[in-house]
Amino acid sequence: MTIRKSPTQKFYAILLVECEMLQYKCDGYGKQLIIVNPHKTSQICSHCGYDNGKHALDIRDWICPECSIHHDRDINAAKNILNLGLEQALVNSCGLCSRLKCRE
Numbered sequence: 001m002t003i004r005k006s007p008t009q010k011f012y013a014i015l016l017v018e019c020e021m022l023q024y025k026c027d028g029y030g031k032q033l034i035i036v037n038p039h040k041t042s043q044i045c046s047h048c049g050y051d052n053g054k055h056a057l058d059i060r061d062w063i064c065p066e067c068s069i070h071h072d073r074d075i076n077a078a079k080n081i082l083n084l085g086l087e088q089a090l091v092n093s094c095g096l097c098s099r100l101k102c103r104e
Contacts, residue, residue: 032092036084038077045069046079 005013019035026033044051050066061072 032089034085034088034092036081036088038081041080041084042073042077044076044080045071046076046083 019033023033025031040051043053043055045064045067047069048064048067050064052062052064055062055073059073061070063070
């Protein structure tokens with residue numbers, strides 16, 4: 001008897017293998033792998049932090065009503081993901097995570 005996996009279970013199994021592979025590569029090059037949750041990264045202004053809310057996928061750019069900066073959706077998300085990763089790296093490097101036991 002075989003148990004079938006749901007598509008979500010298959011996705012997470014593949015994601016786990018990919019993360020392990022990336023971690024192996026990072027270890028080999030002396031780098032740190034930081035995984036960032038991309039939730040809402042295209043909706044938050046990378047300049048001032050204003051949350052512009054959900055948009056339809058066909059809206060590719062928007063202007064922040066707070067700071068009037070024009071954003072391309074993908075570039076804005078990339079900037080937010082970079083900033084989140086740098087924040088996590090800073091917290092990890094100062095040892096805060098190990099003291100708070102949130103790292104493992």
